[in-house]
Amino acid sequence: MTSFPVRLALLGVGLAAATTLVGCGGSASSATPPPATAAVAQTAALTVTDAWVKAADGGMTAVYGTLTATSAPVTVASASSSVSGRTELHEVVESGGAMVMRQKEGGFVVQPGSPHTLAPGGDHIMLMDLTAPVRAGDQVEVTLTLGDGSTVAFTALAKEVSAGEEKYEDGEMSGHESGSHG
Amino acid sequence: MTPGGPPLKRRALLVGGAAVLAGGGAALGAGLAARDDPVAAAPASFGAETVPFHGDHQPGIETHPVQAHAAFVALDLRPGSGTADVRRLLRLLTDDAERLMAGRVPLGAADPELPARPARLTVTVGFGPGLFDAIGRPDQCPPIIRQLPEFRTDRLDPRWCGGDLLLQVCSDDAVPLSYALRRLVRDARSVTTVRWTQRGFNPARGAEPEGTTPRNLMGQRDGSANPVPGTPEFEQAVWVREGPDWLVGGSMLVLRRIRMELETWDDFGRAGKEMVVARTLDTGAPVTGGLETDDVDPRMVDGRGIPIAAARSHVLQATARTEGEKMFRRGYSFDDGPTTDGLPDAGLLFAAYQADIATAFVPVQTRLAESDLLNEWITHIGSATFAVPRGARPGEFIGQGLLGT
Numbered sequence: 001m002t003s004f005p006v007r008l009a010l011l012g013v014g015l016a017a018a019t020t021l022v023g024c025g026g027s028a029s030s031a032t033p034p035p036a037t038a039a040v041a042q043t044a045a046l047t048v049t050d051a052w053v054k055a056a057d058g059g060m061t062a063v064y065g066t067l068t069a070t071s072a073p074v075t076v077a078s079a080s081s082s083v084s085g086r087t088e089l090h091e092v093v094e095s096g097g098a099m100v101m102r103q104k105e106g107g108f109v110v111q112p113g114s115p116h117t118l119a120p121g122g123d124h125i126m127l128m129d130l131t132a133p134v135r136a137g138d139q140v141e142v143t144l145t146l147g148d149g150s151t152v153a154f155t156a157l158a159k160e161v162s163a164g165e166e167k168y169e170d171g172e173m174s175g176h177e178s179g180s181h182g
Numbered sequence: 183m184t185p186g187g188p189p190l191k192r193r194a195l196l197v198g199g200a201a202v203l204a205g206g207g208a209a210l211g212a213g214l215a216a217r218d219d220p221v222a223a224a225p226a227s228f229g230a231e232t233v234p235f236h237g238d239h240q241p242g243i244e245t246h247p248v249q250a251h252a253a254f255v256a257l258d259l260r261p262g263s264g265t266a267d268v269r270r271l272l273r274l275l276t277d278d279a280e281r282l283m284a285g286r287v288p289l290g291a292a293d294p295e296l297p298a299r300p301a302r303l304t305v306t307v308g309f310g311p312g313l314f315d316a317i318g319r320p321d322q323c324p325p326i327i328r329q330l331p332e333f334r335t336d337r338l339d340p341r342w343c344g345g346d347l348l349l350q351v352c353s354d355d356a357v358p359l360s361y362a363l364r365r366l367v368r369d370a371r372s373v374t375t376v377r378w379t380q381r382g383f384n385p386a387r388g389a390e391p392e393g394t395t396p397r398n399l400m401g402q403r404d405g406s407a408n409p410v411p412g413t414p415e416f417e418q419a420v421w422v423r424e425g426p427d428w429l430v431g432g433s434m435l436v437l438r439r440i441r442m443e444l445e446t447w448d449d450f451g452r453a454g455k456e457m458v459v460a461r462t463l464d465t466g467a468p469v470t471g472g473l474e475t476d477d478v479d480p481r482m483v484d485g486r487g488i489p490i491a492a493a494r495s496h497v498l499q500a501t502a503r504t505e506g507e508k509m510f511r512r513g514y515s516f517d518d519g520p521t522t523d524g525l526p527d528a529g530l531l532f533a534a535y536q537a538d539i540a541t542a543f544v545p546v547q548t549r550l551a552e553s554d555l556l557n558e559w560i561t562h563i564g565s566a567t568f569a570v571p572r573g574a575r576p577g578e579f580i581g582q583g584l585l586g587t
Contacts, residue, residue: 119292135372136369137272137273138270157274160368160369
């Protein structure tokens with residue numbers, strides 16, 4: 001098998017793309033307009049599709065989508081975004097009869113052939129200390145840092161939904177229980 | 183699947199009584215076969231058929247044959263909305279439309295069964311004058327979109343008029359259409375309010391051979407003289423060729439709500455009905471002879487030298503007299519009756535796409551308002567005009583050239 005060198009080469013492409021993004025300063029008015037529709041980020045190791053973010057006036061919100069590892073297991077170690085002071089990788093677990101969210105130890109591990117879905121009520125990327133309101137139709141730039149230090153950038157479209165309002169484990173809350181409406 | 187070529191060829195085969203009869207014979211044959219071998223003869227299901235979202239032109243205009251169901255929804259921007267709000271709105275509508283037309287749920291929705299069989303779902307977006315004003319680009323609004331002339335016979339009810347933004351949603355199945363509409367409007371709600379909603383229908387898909395001109399509620403074949411999608415005549419009549427980039431490849435839509443006085447029409451004699459329109463009720467062929475695809479001959483006279491087609495007949499008045507007068511009618515029947523008194527409340531949602539309303543609909547409707555014999559049974563009670571941007575390319579939102587990124 002020659003998958004190892006091939007993967008390295010592809011990773012190089014991914015890093016180049018990330019560098020370009022940094023070069024644009026993260027501005028929304030870069031020369032290449034961001035995709036109007038749900039952004040699809042492509043790198044060698046990981047793709048992100050159907051990305052969206054829940055609209056919020058302030059405080060915190062979450063990013064959802066589908067992570068697909070293209071050739072080998074990929075670990076998403078951390079994330080950052082254009083609108084959050086702090087960004088965490090979260091899971092939702094049952095605790096004391098309620099669904100609560102907490103940081104996911106070790107990040108998201110994505111296996112090839114088994115897309116990892118980030119969805120209300122499950123794993124998600126938590127945007128905290130929002131620096132600006134996220135209004136429906138806004139585009140939020142998100143960057144994932146993988147276990148090997150490379151990055152994957154994508155754009156999430158903001159949508160207004162009432163799902164995904166689980167309690168925060170340490171007592172903070174992003175809203176009311178969504179109950180069965182999620 | 184694109185609903186382009188094959189239906190056109192079939193339509194060409196199916197014009198004329200003999201060919202239609204042959205079509206009926208084929209259907210009968212299929213029915214007989216069904217008794218022998220139900221699996222082999224099961225009719226092909228059209229639920230999975232999709233129309234591409236991206237392209238030079240928006241979907242839902244040249245989508246042919248016209249789908250069986252339509253909803254037209256006019257939205258008004260909330261007071262104070264500006265360019266950034268409209269941009270957010272169009273980004274959401276574009277993303278939703280793209281997914282729904284492909285049979286997928288919008289982002290954030292979790293009910294994949296509802297859109298899974300879109301049955302040629304299309305979403306078409308039009309811009310009314312108020313949108314151009316809200317984004318500070320009033321100069322970009324074609325003047326005729328802002329000010330359609332009043333016609334002598336208009337009896338317009340403000341309830342069915344105007345709108346800052348139009349959503350035209352069509353499908354061969356009312357269920358995915360309903361789902362698409364509710365998701366689109368849900369995403370539009372933070373920036374807009376709903377001004378009016380008009381729902382329409384055509385004969386069910388498969389009720390007649392594909393390509394047959396739909397029948398309206400007066401019983402007429404409606405659209406016999408339409409330019410055929412895919413032909414140079416259609417392209418010429420429908421698409422804007424000069425102007426700002428966002429509009430070139432787009433079109434203009436006139437939507438008129440036309441009430442039909444069906445109570446009196448139903449009691450009017452058959453010969454009279456055909457005389458008023460100058461086409462026969464059964465096949466839609468001219469009263470002067472020929473096939474449905476033929477024009478009415480105004481010079482043909484009977485044995486006493488009297489013209490067979492009345493000069494004031496609907497078709498003779500409505501027929502385009504110049505290239506510029508040509509338009510593509512994509513109409514739907516509406517039926518909101520009966521009233522509490524048991525009377526019909528029905529008619530036609532006259533939806534006509536054209537390169538320039540000023541050269542097409544305006545002169546034709548002016549003529550009809552002056553002299554159409556059919557005016558005794560029809561009344562225009564609603565009117566709205568929209569500039570229809572060109573199609574979105576992958577990565578673009580609809581109207582991006584106007585709004586900017």
